[in-house]
Amino acid sequence: MAGLNANANANANANANANANANAGANSGGASFAVNVRYDTHDLAKLLKPGEFPSEPTQRDAGAYNTTQTAVNKIKFRKYWDAELRASIYLNEFVIRNPEWVSVLKKAIYDAGMATPAKQGLYAQLQANKGEQLRRVIEVSDEREARFLEIVDQDDGDGVIKYWLAMLMIDAPHDPATYQLIRVARRVGEVVVMCLKEEYHEARPSQVCPVIVPLMGPPVHPSFPAGHATQNHLIAHCLRAANRPANQPDMLDKLARRIAQKRVIAGLHYPLDNDAGEAVAGKCFELLAGGPLFDELLAEARKEGEQVSTVPEVREL
Numbered sequence: 173m174a175g176l177n178a179n180a181n182a183n184a185n186a187n188a189n190a191n192a193n194a195n196a197g198a199n200s201g202g203a204s205f206a207v208n209v210r211y212d213t214h215d216l217a218k219l220l221k222p223g224e225f226p227s228e229p230t231q232r233d234a235g236a237y238n239t240t241q242t243a244v245n246k247i248k249f250r251k252y253w254d255a256e257l258r259a260s261i262y263l264n265e266f267v268i269r270n271p272e273w274v275s276v277l278k279k280a281i282y283d284a285g286m287a288t289p290a291k292q293g294l295y296a297q298l299q300a301n302k303g304e305q306l307r308r309v310i311e312v313s314d315e316r317e318a319r320f321l322e323i324v325d326q327d328d329g330d331g332v333i334k335y336w337l338a339m340l341m342i343d344a345p346h347d348p349a350t351y352q353l354i355r356v357a358r359r360v361g362e363v364v365v366m367c368l369k370e371e372y373h374e375a376r377p378s379q380v381c382p383v384i385v386p387l388m389g390p391p392v393h394p395s396f397p398a399g400h401a402t403q404n405h406l407i408a409h410c411l412r413a414a415n416r417p418a419n420q421p422d423m424l425d426k427l428a429r430r431i432a433q434k435r436v437i438a439g440l441h442y443p444l445d446n447d448a449g450e451a452v453a454g455k456c457f458e459l460l461a462g463g464p465l466f467d468e469l470l471a472e473a474r475k476e477g478e479q480v481s482t483v484p485e486v487r488e489l
Contacts, residue, residue, distance in 0.1 A: 225237050225241060251348075252351075255348075255352045258352065262356045262359075262469070263356075269462075273459055274367055276459065277452050277455055277456065280451050280454070281294050281397065281448045281451050284447065294444055294447055295372060295374075295444075297444055298444040302380070305377075305442040306380070308442075309377045309442065310381075312436055312437045313437065319434050324388070326431055327389075329358050329403070332400065332403070332404060333354055336411075336427070339427060340411070347476045349476055350414060350477070353411070353469055354410065357403060357407040357409070361402045361406045364452065365449065366399070369395075370394070372396045374396035376440065377439060377442055378390055378440075384439045387437075387439055388440075390439075390440050395440075397445055397448030397449040397451075398449040399449070400431055400435050400446075400449070401432035401435075402449035403449075403453075404428035404432060405432075405449060406456055407428065408424035409457035410457065414470060414474050414477055416473075432446040432449065
């Protein structure tokens with residue numbers, strides 16, 4: 173009997189430890205949702221009593237059963253569910269409202285170049301000055317050691333978002349609309365830039381210049397325009413429009429450029445890739461604005477910003 177009890181206790185402890193470890197692992201990854209693994213869940217079904225909803229109702233229990241079912245049907249999922257997946261509804265609005273968005277954004281890249289002293293579209297400038305662009309990538313490579321940890325941490329989307337949240341003191345549970353806004357910019361920016369990369373098919377710097385050994389990767393998609401530049405400048409535009417008083421508006425683009433510049437330092441992009449991404453982000457925000465769903469989200473993010481700016485008055489003793 174002692175052996176049986178010991179085995180039972182060991183199994184219980186093992187289940188408890190497995191539960192704790194699984195939940196800790198799920199919650200430590202920085203994802204916008206956690207997958208919590210549970211054990212012995214089949215035992216819960218034994219707690220349901222006969223006649224109790226959703227058991228088969230008896231004539232005697234029909235009234236209570238119907239009342240419970242009516243109450244259950246009023247339960248809805250929370251408004252702000254998984255932010256990365258929910259961003260898809262804003263992406264859908266963007267695409268439906270702007271069927272010619274690819275052409276519009278390509279023109280934005282061209283117009284941005286025409287506004288420079290070169291009087292050429294940004295992609296034409298890249299083609300005409302490829303040697304100079306490659307030299308600039310090589311020149312900044314000596315900054316890799318100093319920027320190493322940031323470059324690696326910001327290689328993926330979640331790492332970049334973690335950077336924005338920490339730098340601007342945005343707390344996802346307390347600022348759900350603002351957090352959703354950031355995720356919308358990331359998701360829309362990703363789709364936009366991948367479609368534009370397909371248009372230009374520009375090779376990575378290391379593909380055309382063996383002297384350039386990238387710090388990582390490079391990613392298996394074309395170089396122009398830069399995804400990090402597009403997504404993070406779009407995040408900056410969205411946060412500026414949210415008008416969070418705690419944030420200095422002119423600093424948002426500086427944060428975005430810092431993230432984008434590190435991709436050049438890592439040997440993954442030409443400087444003009446980033447210029448194109450910045451131009452795309454500005455026009456992309458213009459196309460997003462005016463969408464009913466997006467404007468509603470922006471208004472809710474502004475309300476959160478107003479709450480952040482409310483601080484107690486400091487009085488002299």
